[in-house]
Amino acid sequence: MKRLLALALFLGSLTTPALATQACNFGNLLSVNSDQAVKFTIDNRSSSRTLRLYWIDFNGNPTLYAEIAPRAKLEQGTYLGHAWIVESDPGRCDAIFVVGTQMTLQIR
Secondary structure: OHHHHHHHHHHHHOOOOOOOOOOOOOOOOOOOOOOOEEEEEEEEOOOOOOEEEEEEOOOOOEEEEEEEOOOOEEEEEEEOOOEEEEEEOOOEEEEEEEOOOOEEEEEO
16 A cells, blocks of 8 residues: 555656646556456545546546545545546646555545
8 A cells, every 4th residue: 555655656746747738747548448346545635735536548538537625535436457647736746546456545
């Protein structure tokens, strides 16, 4: 769990300023097809930032799934191998991750 959080935070630091609507530069990352359902939790520990959760589809296109208010949690159903990004304002990439197991991601 600690390694996954560290990886997400590290990947979140590899960003470029938002040129259009996406803050995260996720390159050619995309979700892979799977029938193994899993869940993950996003814990927004920030007292002031609203997080935006995007699923990266099978063609590499981001789709907004949820907004997570400050100090709120969201449990999201998904599938093994699906790619996700978490962003917040102003143009901040908080996490880029691929789901490999049930997990909790804490964003500060």
